[in-house]
Amino acid sequence: MLQDTTTSRMKPAIALEGISKTFPGVRALSEVSLALYPGSVTALVGENGAGKSTLVKILTGIYQPDEGSIRVDGAETHFPTANAAAKAGVTAIHQETVLFDELSVAENIFLGHAPRTRLGLIDWRRMNADARALLARVGADLDPSIRLRDLGIASKHLVAIARALSIDARVVIMDEPTAALSHKEIHELYELVDRLKADGKAILFISHKFDEIFRIADRYTVFRDGRMVGEGLISETTQDDLVRLMVGRDVGQVFPKQDVAIGEPVLTVSGYRHPTEFEDIHFELRRGEILGFYGLVGAGRSEFMQSLIGITKPSAGAIKLHGEIKVIRSPAEAIAAGIVYVPEERGRQGAIIGLPIFQNVTLPSLSRTSRAGFLRMAEEFALARDYTSRLDLRAASLDQDVGTLSGGNQQKVVIAKWLATRPKVIILDEPTKGIDIGSKAAVHAFMSELAASGLSVIMVSSEIPEIMGMADRVIVMREGRIAGRFERAELTAEKLVRAAAGIEEAA
Amino acid sequence: ETKKIALVVKALGIGFFEAANKGAQEAAKELGDVEVIYTGPTTTTAEGQIEVINSLIAQKVDAIAVSANDTNALVPALKKAMDRGIKVISWDSGVAPEGRSMHLNPSSNPLIGNMIIKLAADNLPEGGDVAVLSATATSTNQNTWIAEMNKVLPNYKGINVVATVYGDDLADKSYRETQGLIQSHPNLKAIIAPTSVGIVAAAQAVTDAGKIGQINVTGLGLPSEMAGHVKSGASKSFAIWNPIDLGYSATMIAYDLIGGAEAKPGAELKMGRMGTVKLDDNNEGAMADPFVYDASNVEEFAKIF
Amino acid sequence: MKVLLKNREMLLVVAIALLVALIALRFPPFVTPRNLANVYNDTSILIILALGQMAVILTRCIDLSMAANLALSGMVAAMLNAAMPGLPIPLIILVAMALGAVLGAINGLLVWKLDIPPIVVTLGTLTIYRGLIFLLSGGAWINAHQMSDAFKALPRTAFLGFPLLSWLSLVIIALMVVVMRLTPPGRAFFAVGGNPHAAVYTGIDVGRTRFLAYCLSGTLAGLSGYLWVSRYAVAYVDIAAGFELDIIAACVIGGVSIAGGIGSVGGAVLGALFLGVIKNALPVVNISPFAQMAISGTVIIIAVAVNARAEKRKGRVILRKAEAAHG
Amino acid sequence: MAETQMVARHIPDRLEGRGARLVKSWETLLVAVALAIFLVNSFASPYFLDPWNLSDATFNFTEKAMIAFAMALVIISGEIDLSVASVIALTSTVMGYAVQLGFDTPALVLIGLATGLLCGAFNGLLVTGLGLPSIVVTIGTMSLFRGLSFVILGDQAFTGYPASFSWFGQGYVWWVFSFEFCLFLALAILYGVVLHKTNFGRAVYAIGNNQTAALFSGVRVGRVKFVLFLLTGLMAAVASICLTARLGSTRPSIALGWELEVVTMVVLGGVNILGGSGTIPGVVLAALIMGMVTFGFGLLNVPGIVMSIFIGLLLISVIALPILYRRFRGSR
Numbered sequence A: 001m002l003q004d005t006t007t008s009r010m011k012p013a014i015a016l017e018g019i020s021k022t023f024p025g026v027r028a029l030s031e032v033s034l035a036l037y038p039g040s041v042t043a044l045v046g047e048n049g050a051g052k053s054t055l056v057k058i059l060t061g062i063y064q065p066d067e068g069s070i071r072v073d074g075a076e077t078h079f080p081t082a083n084a085a086a087k088a089g090v091t092a093i094h095q096e097t098v099l100f101d102e103l104s105v106a107e108n109i110f111l112g113h114a115p116r117t118r119l120g121l122i123d124w125r126r127m128n129a130d131a132r133a134l135l136a137r138v139g140a141d142l143d144p145s146i147r148l149r150d151l152g153i154a155s156k157h158l159v160a161i162a163r164a165l166s167i168d169a170r171v172v173i174m175d176e177p178t179a180a181l182s183h184k185e186i187h188e189l190y191e192l193v194d195r196l197k198a199d200g201k202a203i204l205f206i207s208h209k210f211d212e213i214f215r216i217a218d219r220y221t222v223f224r225d226g227r228m229v230g231e232g233l234i235s236e237t238t239q240d241d242l243v244r245l246m247v248g249r250d251v252g253q254v255f256p257k258q259d260v261a262i263g264e265p266v267l268t269v270s271g272y273r274h275p276t277e278f279e280d281i282h283f284e285l286r287r288g289e290i291l292g293f294y295g296l297v298g299a300g301r302s303e304f305m306q307s308l309i310g311i312t313k314p315s316a317g318a319i320k321l322h323g324e325i326k327v328i329r330s331p332a333e334a335i336a337a338g339i340v341y342v343p344e345e346r347g348r349q350g351a352i353i354g355l356p357i358f359q360n361v362t363l364p365s366l367s368r369t370s371r372a373g374f375l376r377m378a379e380e381f382a383l384a385r386d387y388t389s390r391l392d393l394r395a396a397s398l399d400q401d402v403g404t405l406s407g408g409n410q411q412k413v414v415i416a417k418w419l420a421t422r423p424k425v426i427i428l429d430e431p432t433k434g435i436d437i438g439s440k441a442a443v444h445a446f447m448s449e450l451a452a453s454g455l456s457v458i459m460v461s462s463e464i465p466e467i468m469g470m471a472d473r474v475i476v477m478r479e480g481r482i483a484g485r486f487e488r489a490e491l492t493a494e495k496l497v498r499a500a501a502g503i504e505e506a507a
Numbered sequence B: 001e002t003k004k005i006a007l008v009v010k011a012l013g014i015g016f017f018e019a020a021n022k023g024a025q026e027a028a029k030e031l032g033d034v035e036v037i038y039t040g041p042t043t044t045t046a047e048g049q050i051e052v053i054n055s056l057i058a059q060k061v062d063a064i065a066v067s068a069n070d071t072n073a074l075v076p077a078l079k080k081a082m083d084r085g086i087k088v089i090s091w092d093s094g095v096a097p098e099g100r101s102m103h104l105n106p107s108s109n110p111l112i113g114n115m116i117i118k119l120a121a122d123n124l125p126e127g128g129d130v131a132v133l134s135a136t137a138t139s140t141n142q143n144t145w146i147a148e149m150n151k152v153l154p155n156y157k158g159i160n161v162v163a164t165v166y167g168d169d170l171a172d173k174s175y176r177e178t179q180g181l182i183q184s185h186p187n188l189k190a191i192i193a194p195t196s197v198g199i200v201a202a203a204q205a206v207t208d209a210g211k212i213g214q215i216n217v218t219g220l221g222l223p224s225e226m227a228g229h230v231k232s233g234a235s236k237s238f239a240i241w242n243p244i245d246l247g248y249s250a251t252m253i254a255y256d257l258i259g260g261a262e263a264k265p266g267a268e269l270k271m272g273r274m275g276t277v278k279l280d281d282n283n284e285g286a287m288a289d290p291f292v293y294d295a296s297n298v299e300e301f302a303k304i305f
Numbered sequence C: 001m002k003v004l005l006k007n008r009e010m011l012l013v014v015a016i017a018l019l020v021a022l023i024a025l026r027f028p029p030f031v032t033p034r035n036l037a038n039v040y041n042d043t044s045i046l047i048i049l050a051l052g053q054m055a056v057i058l059t060r061c062i063d064l065s066m067a068a069n070l071a072l073s074g075m076v077a078a079m080l081n082a083a084m085p086g087l088p089i090p091l092i093i094l095v096a097m098a099l100g101a102v103l104g105a106i107n108g109l110l111v112w113k114l115d116i117p118p119i120v121v122t123l124g125t126l127t128i129y130r131g132l133i134f135l136l137s138g139g140a141w142i143n144a145h146q147m148s149d150a151f152k153a154l155p156r157t158a159f160l161g162f163p164l165l166s167w168l169s170l171v172i173i174a175l176m177v178v179v180m181r182l183t184p185p186g187r188a189f190f191a192v193g194g195n196p197h198a199a200v201y202t203g204i205d206v207g208r209t210r211f212l213a214y215c216l217s218g219t220l221a222g223l224s225g226y227l228w229v230s231r232y233a234v235a236y237v238d239i240a241a242g243f244e245l246d247i248i249a250a251c252v253i254g255g256v257s258i259a260g261g262i263g264s265v266g267g268a269v270l271g272a273l274f275l276g277v278i279k280n281a282l283p284v285v286n287i288s289p290f291a292q293m294a295i296s297g298t299v300i301i302i303a304v305a306v307n308a309r310a311e312k313r314k315g316r317v318i319l320r321k322a323e324a325a326h327g
Numbered sequence D: 001m002a003e004t005q006m007v008a009r010h011i012p013d014r015l016e017g018r019g020a021r022l023v024k025s026w027e028t029l030l031v032a033v034a035l036a037i038f039l040v041n042s043f044a045s046p047y048f049l050d051p052w053n054l055s056d057a058t059f060n061f062t063e064k065a066m067i068a069f070a071m072a073l074v075i076i077s078g079e080i081d082l083s084v085a086s087v088i089a090l091t092s093t094v095m096g097y098a099v100q101l102g103f104d105t106p107a108l109v110l111i112g113l114a115t116g117l118l119c120g121a122f123n124g125l126l127v128t129g130l131g132l133p134s135i136v137v138t139i140g141t142m143s144l145f146r147g148l149s150f151v152i153l154g155d156q157a158f159t160g161y162p163a164s165f166s167w168f169g170q171g172y173v174w175w176v177f178s179f180e181f182c183l184f185l186a187l188a189i190l191y192g193v194v195l196h197k198t199n200f201g202r203a204v205y206a207i208g209n210n211q212t213a214a215l216f217s218g219v220r221v222g223r224v225k226f227v228l229f230l231l232t233g234l235m236a237a238v239a240s241i242c243l244t245a246r247l248g249s250t251r252p253s254i255a256l257g258w259e260l261e262v263v264t265m266v267v268l269g270g271v272n273i274l275g276g277s278g279t280i281p282g283v284v285l286a287a288l289i290m291g292m293v294t295f296g297f298g299l300l301n302v303p304g305i306v307m308s309i310f311i312g313l314l315l316i317s318v319i320a321l322p323i324l325y326r327r328f329r330g331s332r
Ligand SMILES: Nc1ncnc2c1ncn2[C@@H]1O[C@H](COP(=O)(O)OP(=O)(O)OP(=O)(O)O)[C@@H](O)[C@H]1O
Pocket: A023, A024, A026, A027, A028, A046, A047, A048, A049, A050, A051, A052, A053, A054, A055, A095, A403, A404, A405, A406, A407, A408, A409, A434, A435, A436
């Protein structure tokens, strides 16, 4: 039988009508409507803070809408809890991995709906068996009885996917599911989506990566500032059209790399090693250069970068800054020396939720805005205003808690915070992870300007287009070691992938 | 106008002091123009008593009669009270001389020290090991009595005091300390607890350990609390002075001082139906002898206090 | 051996065994089965309370009001018995447990419905519950002679050679094992404490789970209230004052993480036993009573340090070579 | 070039003026509560509005409040120090011991402060050096410090402090203003400035809100926390000097149970027990409220435990009120 790809004649599995949701100071969604059809993948795109994740949380009973209705198979329902949504057949892989480190893999999958014995007690044996089957379905070969904390980040994500599948759902939502996965796993995920589609599930797929949207989606919906601004069939649109809908204007070059004269060596790293994380790392970073660090997730790039600023202590190795040996034992010393690190885990290492935006920005630069250890608020506001406006931050006021910003805007605050220290060397760890295309371009343009103004930039990234577009030179890491070095001229995507995955060059 | 006399106790809720309050109220009724303020902290701490004393000073009471949780710590507060014209006496558990005009001992300390060891010895004609279960390590009166007891110890041949432990006037701690005593001293013949909380807990622990008949619990206790243990045989006898009389006498003395009597060595102060008390060189006086309770009379007094 | 030492429960068993051996060197009668049974019996109440506290700590909360709850429930039980000596004891126990549950539920409701931090709630109710005892009793004590014989006898009655108190604590340990391992609320305790944010996404009601944990700890505190009062045959405002810290110490020594989500029934029981052995042993080995406090403090600090070492996660192993060496 | 896309949108510094923020603040609520209690007390007892009586009443809270200032900083940084009351006991014991050895007032004060600092350093090392949770560490040192004091003192008491020493607890600076009360005011200002106006204070807030991110941002987290524990030790020592001077004697049971009262004061003052927020003015107000409540009840001869019921209720209701209010407003 032929697969029906035109969904117009079908009844939606779930339909949202006129949904609004307001947070203190932010109208996250206003009168949004969306329908998901069985056997069809709908891509939801939009800038950071457009309200995508908020919609997911409403669909799964975590948030309650202020207005509007949810219809499942035409009948109006509402989801007071996550359980209610699950019962109605809605399941989701959320943007953040929401799992339990101390519990076993099987329990992580089945918590809340574990198989029971006749006495009503939890049936551990069946739970483990069922978990094994589910894990096999998502292509993860894991022992269901081990504790989750012993897994790598990608495996954890696969567990989250298995959990979503453990609920017998008709509607499957995926909020940036590929952000933490490596090449191979991403492809397995695409296949899984295809299979779910074939099973007649209605799928909502959220992503900032256009290649994958065009690879798997049938339909698209675009959000801008909490409103639905367009929808249609993927086959009838182009990437440029989508981008224009998202940002409401044309976006220039995504990777606006300027040609910069590369100067003298600024940072020289030699013989860096750590007992379990990395070894034998040496390179040179020059003035005005953007040095890309590529690798699969978990290759040890972040650990190594953190050792440069004194977070993890290397067992051997030396840093020379402008030819002088520097010993860096803490981030404070790194900042003083002019080396700053924009961390990858924004929520945990970057933003200080609970403090206002301006205090976040000035924290590492307090010595400059203060006098004799006493704060000067006016200077702080000036500094914060300066750097946040350069990054096109969207916020109600500088006195607002960073926690109330969307992920992408939080990332801008974090980057502003580090730039405000006026560093010599800036290390950006996945600077555009989870950032929308408009902000991404802004970050890239800014990075390029930084290099042009004489800064040295290290950019850790797992996205090949970003690496290829921005880096002057690339170092590839694999399992804690350097697996390849490439000049801009000789870069190809294939070389990068081979080096990162450890596949020998075809003879 | 009515005179306000504050009866400050170590802590509210202790049977002994509640009984003393009865006596104080009785004195107030008898005197007619006296209001007794019965107060104290809720735990046996000096800081708590100081707060109470401060608020009494603020209320401008006429006299404060205090049973102190700490000999020295109350002195500054009480001095301030005296400076503001308030008569201060201590009773039961004393305050250092600078902090009061006189101290009323329930009985003379040497008599009590002798009494508690005698109660133990009378039931041990052949001698044997005895142990002491005290209240907190800081209680003034406990320490004085134990010291007095040790002075006369040589008079009691064959009696060895093998240990002194502290139950902090907490029933459970006293209970556990007694258990420890029973275990570590297999030949223990008697436990002396000169505290009303300790003696009950010790008797209970001896009962639970099945040692009735082997270990005799004695010391100072309230008849109402000890009646059951005398009946069961855990305690053959114990002693106490009458707390009602003590509260009564303290109130009477305070009234006498308000009325203009002076507390100085050799002076005799009026205690209503209890007669008079003669002060010694330290401005201390003793009310009466302790009274011994055993199976023959405990039931009768249990109804009273 | 190394594997054994890695397991926290085994480590505690070894530590307790060493401790007992050390005591036996100075005072051999301590290790007679009779005496060890006594030590267990003496620790029973602490064990019961520690299990309740464990449930609460697992959910990333804390119950500072347990000892006050115990004292209030115990006082009510004693007053009931004194006023109506004919009342059957099981009924009194039920009343004590019900009252304990209500007091626990008040904590739970404040945490659940008003989102007040648990330490603040229980700090407040700790003083309120103690104060209520004072208001209820007028500060008066209920003494042994006011309690009926049956009331005092229950925990002491021997069954198969051991007092009922010991048996009761064993039954509660067994029940707690089943609850924590095999029932959804038991698992929810772990989930809520391990990652409250994720628990919401899992459809677990975080507030309700915490409420349940408080009800559990309250019920156990109520039960302990009766047990305490009947065992020591006295009830007054200050019974078990400060005991809340012993209860928490038992949990901590037993490896229950104060940050929630980590802990086990076995650990809590062993932690309580460890404290119980020390408390019982110090008087008999003739260590000055004044040193007791300093010693228990030192023990707590050492236990936390050891537990933290065991908990400290080894960094992720990225290097292949290193992984082989570790595996 | 890319500059054109980065048209700066104007973001205002603040949405609300200073006045609006003040009206909504916790401190305003506390001022209202304090005024209410003041009025009730004035009507309930004729003795309340007497300068000397009020002056006497300040002793009910000054010592605890001194510790509360340092404790507020510790709690804002996300830690807690339950050992403070035991530090008081140990400090007092060591000073008493020094008296027996014949030291005079200035030396006693120095010895006292040094002991407090040592205790604080011990806590600080365990928390920052070994990375142990402070609530548990300080439950342990709470027993340890007071236990040491029991080991030294046993059933004895230290007395015989020099007369000049008693000034710290009984002296008056001017008219009804005791040394303790003036010290309390001075410390309130000092801590207020440190917490609200210095980089150190900002670091404390940053650590309390997100320790890891603060570390990545160049805050010396370990050092700041260590200093905070030193400060609580030091303030406990200062309180111990005052208290010892006031009592004129040292027993190991001195200041028993104060830790919970100090924490209550801090929390009532609006400091988030989970860390990250709170102010010194709030703590000062809470200290005044608690002092007035105990004094007012004391004048009516209400037993202390009944006062504590009231403090307990006050603690819960003052924290619940804003939550209920917000919920009530949110529902309409
Ligand atoms: N819990 C919350 N409290 C306050 N504001 C919130 C909350 N959650 C989301 N918001 C706000 O709602 C808006 C939508 O956020 P949402 O997370 O849905 O964006 P998004 O489209 O998923 O963005 P991203 O691509 O960065 O993940 C943002 O302005 C955000 O600041």
